Amino acid sequence: MHCRWLTVAVLLLSVGCAHSKRAPEAxxxxxxxxxxxxxxxxxxxxxxxxxxxxYTFEETEDPNQLVTTWSEPDRAGSRNTTYTRYLVTGVSVAPRQSVVRIFRMTQQAAGNDVEWKKVWWKVYMERWEQEANPFVKEVDFGQDDAMTKRLSMLRGAQHGTRDLDLEQALTLRLESAPSVEVLAGNAAEEKRPTAVRAPEFYLERWKDELPAEGPCTTSVRGLPELLHPGLTLLIGEQLGSNEAPDVVGHVVCQAAQTGLAVVLGLSLPETEQARVDAYLSSPGAPADQDALLEGRFWTRTYQDGRSSRAVMDLIDRMRALRAAGLRVTVVAYDTDVLNGSERDAAQARVWTKRRATKPDEVQVVLAGNTHTQMQKGTQWDPSFTPMAHLMKENRSLIVLDMSYAQGTRWGCDLDRDSKLVCGIVGATPAPAVAARPGLSPYIQMRKTSATESLQGLLYVGKLTTSLPALLGPRMAPPTDPAQAPRMPGRDQPLPGIF
Known part of the structure; x- marks a missing residue:
């Protein structure tokens, strides 16, 4: 397939718009x-x-285009046939930004029985038609002028329409996959990024006096109906957003304000627990923030969203709630040395053991959404047993999926060379969790059977990117996506994902 032909096809699409019936506006x-x-x-x-x-593909001279082969005629033998194919055009907006358009191309071929003189000749040509490909460049037309004209007709104008269903499927494939979590284990680290310690880097909540209306400024609709002593609230998120940690902070504050003891579980390695405890008991001044961020978890090469600025702010918010007299604490419940089901089993044990010793405590556990699914198995590991599945015997367990509007977040992904690259990525919700932006936080429960744990949605709004904590307090990504901060990959096997 020559690039010239593709250009002509696109031009024909453009020119034909003035004379063809437009698709419905919707x-x-x-x-x-x-x-x-x-x-x-x-x-x-x-x-x-x-x-x-x-579908199969033809070669193209333009690397930014894909073209499938023409389909078989839908009315073979009638000489009135429709051929279809897909034309994909890509536009590079920036080194790490792109647009993909998928067109469904159709072309009709009309026959005329008057041209054919004898029945036996018609039968012969119909058999030939079923085997011939009228789009092959080199065709032996023979001496038959009528056949030459007919093949020329097939090389005429084509029609194309955007296949929005396929484009939506592509968007979900690229932007709604589970968050990748990187386990450093005992892997050798590259030189760590230089920490930013300018005055504007530090959180300033430690300077603020307690507001007269109390520490809880936002209520989460639907939460009061769920609160009771011994509740375990397991919340699955897409990592690296500002909104998920912010709304979870509202949940903890609202629960603690009722007088209940609340523990917030964060997917930090248990090796960070001592630093977290020290920070919760500190004034939260700049020197205290430096001490919190000295751990390897915050300075590792691959920042997957669990060590974001928003998570750092959530820990600081818990410190402020404790200073205001509320009974809250934070548990770093993850491990950095186990993978797969073993890792999730270790996570589940933290909460089952804690429940046995603190039966009335409210547990609010924030985790990547792979760990909060109730069913076994993933696309990459059919035997994977997630944390939520192991905790389902707890009759007070409620599992919430994050509901959100399309936006961006900070995350990690494998590039075409299977190297891990972390940076700003798109976040498109699957239909089951999609919601429009601009609403206040709320919880919406789903119907479940009597034998299943309660499940629902926690709405957090349109996602925006929360950069790694050490990159500073910038609230939005750079205007030029090419200048967006990224963590490079390495030419060595990864110590572990999930």
Whole structure:
């Protein structure tokens, strides 16, 4: 397939708009979605999506285009046939930003029985038609002028429409996958990034006096109906956003304000517990913040969102709640030396053992959404047993999926060379958890059977990126995506993911 032909096809699409019937306005894209991915990676995912649906591809001279082979005629033998194919065009907006458009191309071929003189000739040509490909460049037309004209017709104008269903499927594939968590274990570290210690780096809550209305400024609708002594609230999130830690902070504050003892579980390695405890008992001044961030977890090469600025702020908020007299604490319940089901089993043991010694405490556990699923198995490990599944015998367990509107977050992903790269990525919710932006936080419960743990949604709003804590307090990514901070990959095996 020559690039010249593709250019002509696109031009024909443009010119034909003035004379063809437009698609309903509801079916037209309102805007172009920009993936936080290099164009090569976005196109590779598009190719995989179409291959899974049985399509094959032709070679193109333009690396930013994909073209599937023409489909078989839907009315073979009638000489009135429709051929279809997919044309994918990619646009590189920035080194790590791209747009992908998927067109479903159709072309109709019309026959005329008057041209054919004898029945036996018609039968012969119909058999030939079922085996021939009218789009092959080199075709032996023979001496038949009618056949030459007919093949020329097939090379005429084509029609294309955006396949929005496929584009949505591509968006979900690229932007709604579970968050990747990087376990450093005993891997050798590269030189750590230089910590920013300018005055504007530090959180300033330690300077503020307690507001007259109390420490809890935002209520989460639907939470009071769930609160009771001994509640375990397991909340799954997409890592690296500002919104999830912020709303979880509201949940803890609202629960503690009722007089209940509340423990917040964060997916930090247990080796960070001593630093967390020291910080919770400190004034939270700059020197205290420096001490909290000295741990390897905050300074490791791969920052996967669990060590974000928003998480640091959530810990500081718990310190402030304790200073205000509320009964809250923080537990670092994760491990950095186990992988897969063993890691989740260790996480679950932390909470089952704590429940046995503190039966009335309210547990609010924040975790990546892979660990909070109730069923066994993932795409990469059918035998994977998540933490939530191991905790389901707890009759006071409530599992909440994060509901959110499309935005961005900080996360890690494998590039085309299977190297881990961490940075700003897109966040598109699956339909089951999608919601419009601008609403106040709320909990919405789902119907479950009498034998299942209660499950629901925690709405947090449109996601925005929370950078790693050591990168400072910037509230938004740079205007130029090419300048967005990123953690580079390494040419060595990863110590572990999930």
């Amino acid at each position: 079916e037209l894209p309102k805007y172009e979605h920009v993936f936080q991915k290099p164009l090569a990676e976005a196109l590779a995912a598009t190719r995989q999506l179409l291959e899974e649906q049985g």
